Amino acid sequence: MILADKIIKLRKQFAWSQEELADKMGVSRQSVSKWESTNSIPDLNKIIKLAEIFGVTTDYLLKDNIETIESINGEVEPTINSISLNQANRYVDMKNTMSFIIVKGVLLCLFSVVPLFYLLSLVQTQQMDIDSNTATVSGIIIMLVMVTFGVSFFVRTGQFSNELASIEEDEFELEYGVKSIFKEKLEMITSSYHQKLSIGIALFILSVVPFLYVAITNGSTEKILTMLCVLFFMIGAGLYIIIPASAQYNAYSLLIKEGDYHPREKDKNKNIEALAAFYWPLLVAIYLGWSFWTMQWGVTWIVFPVGAVLFAALVGLMGLISKTKS
Template sequence: MILSEKITEERKKNGWSQEELAEKLSVSRQAVSKWESAQSTPDLQKIIRLAELFEVSTDYLLRDEIISEQYMVKPEYKEEKASIHSVSMEEANAFLNWKRKRAPMMAGAVALCILSPVLLIFLAGLSDSHIWGLSENMACGVGLTVLMLMVAGAVFIFISGGLQGKTYEYLETEQIETAYGVSGLVKEKKKEYESVYLKGIAIGVVLCILAVIPLFMVMAMEAPDYIVTASVSVLLMLVAAGVYLIIHVSTVRGGYDMLLQEGDYSLKEKKYKEKINIFSTVYWCTATAIYLGWSFWTQRWDFTWLVWPVAGVMFGAVSAVAKILVKDER
C-alpha cells in the first residue's frame, strides 16, 4: 500500500471521519482529503504526528518508498543526483491529467490525416461514373479543399499540443526523481489502466486488419467503380478508427511510463532519445511526402493508401537499426 491508502485505512480503523482527523492535526478537512486521494502528501511533521495518532511507526507509513532503490543513492552518485529533476505529487497529477486530455486530441489529429482524402476518393468515384452530374473538376476541387482543411486542422493540433507540452518536455529526455508517494500512486494507476490499454490496442489492431474486407468484397462481386472507391473510403474510416484507439490508449499509458521511467522512457532509452526523435520526424515527414506526391501524380488514391501500413511495418525495423547505430556511435 502507498501512504494515501495507509492514512485512509488507519483513520477508518480508529473510527474517525476526515473532519475529526483534520482537527487532531490542526489542518483542514480538504488537506486530509487530498492526502487520501494522493493529490498531495503531508510534510514530515505531519507524518510524525500521524504515526503518533495511529500508534504506528513512521517506518510503516513510509516503508514503500524507503525500500525503493530509486531513493538509495550511492555516495559516488551524489553529484549526479543533485542535477536530477524532482517531480512533486502535484506536478505528477497535473501531468497525468494533461496526458488524459491530450490523448484524444493527438489521436484525433492522426485520424484526421488518414480521413482527409476520404471525400476526394468518394467524389472522384462518383464523377468517373457520371452520377449526380458531378464533374471531375468539381469533385477534385471540393475533395481537395476538404483534404487541405482537415490536414491543416491536424497540423494545428500537433503544433498547439507541442507548445503546451513544453512544460513536461524534460520527462522524455532527462532523468527524474519522483517525490514521496508518486511512484506508488503511478504504479497503481498504471495497473488499473492496463486492461483498458490492452483492450484498446486489440480492438484498434483488429479494426485495421478488418478494414480491407469491404474492398475485397466489392472487388469479388465485380461491383461498379464508384462502389469500389466508396469501399476505399470505408477502409480509410475503419483504419482511422483503429489508429485513433491505438494512439489514444498508448498516449495515456506513455504518461505512466514517463513518470516511472519504464519502457521507451527508461534511463537507457533517454540517452539517445533525442537523436531517435529527429529520425522519427524525418521518417514520417518523408512517408507523408511520398504518399501525397504519389497520390497527386497518379490520382490512384484507392491504391496509394498502402504507403501507410507499409511505412508502419517498416518503422519498427528501421527504428531498431537506428537505435543500434546511435548506440555504436556513443
C-alpha cells in the same frame, strides 16, 4: 545525510539501477543494496571508486554534515527535479488532453481523402451532374482544407511543451510515495490498455478486408471507392482507441521509469524519435508528390501501410544493431 542516503541520491541522479551501479563498481547488486540499506559499508577503495564514478569528492561521501553535492573540480552539481503528486497528476492530465488534440488532427488528415473518393463515386453513379475533373478538383480542395485544420491541432499541442519539458527532458525523481501510487495506477490500466491495443490493431488489419473483397469480386468502381472510405474510417476508429490509451499508459510508464522509459531504453528511444521526425514527413511528401503527379489517389494511399511496415522494420534493425554493439 549519511553515506547510504548519498549513494541512493547520486545513483538516482544518474538514473542508474542498482544493477547498473554494481556493474560499474565491479560488485554484486546485493552489495549495492546492502550499502544503501546500511547493512554494510563499502571499504575505502570502494568509496574512492564511488567518488570517481559519481564525480564527487570523498569528503562529500564520508562527512555526514556535507549535504550539498560537491564535484571533484569543486563545482556544485545541479540537483534533479523533485516531482510531487500534484505535478505528476497534472502531467498525466496534460498528456491526456494532448492525446485527444492529436487524435483530432490525425483523423482530419486521415479522412481528408474521403470527400474525394465520395465525389468520384457520385461521378461513377451519375448522381450529380459533374464531371470527373470537377469532382477531383473539389475533392482536393476539401482535402487541403481538412489537412490545414488537422495541422492546426498539431500546432496547438505546443502550448504544453514548456510544462512537459521538466519531466520529459530533464532528470527528475518522484517524491516519497508518489512512485508507488502511479505504479498501482499503471497496473490497474494495463489490462484495459492491452485490450484497447488489441481492438485497434484488429481494426487496422480488418480494414482492408471490405476493399479486397470488392476488388477480388470485380466490384464496380463505385463500390471500390466506397470500400476505400470504409477502410479509412476503420483505421480512424482504431487510432481513436489506441492514441489516448497509449498516451495514458506511456505517461504512467515515464513517471515510474519502467518499460520503454527505463534508463536503459533512453538512448534507443531518442534514436527512434529522431528517425520518426525525419521518416514520417518524408513519407507524407512522397505520398503527396506521387498523388499529385499521377492523380491516382485511389492507388497512392498504399504508401502509408507499406511505410508503416518499413518503419517497424527499421526500428527492429536499430534495436538489433544496438544489441550487437553492446
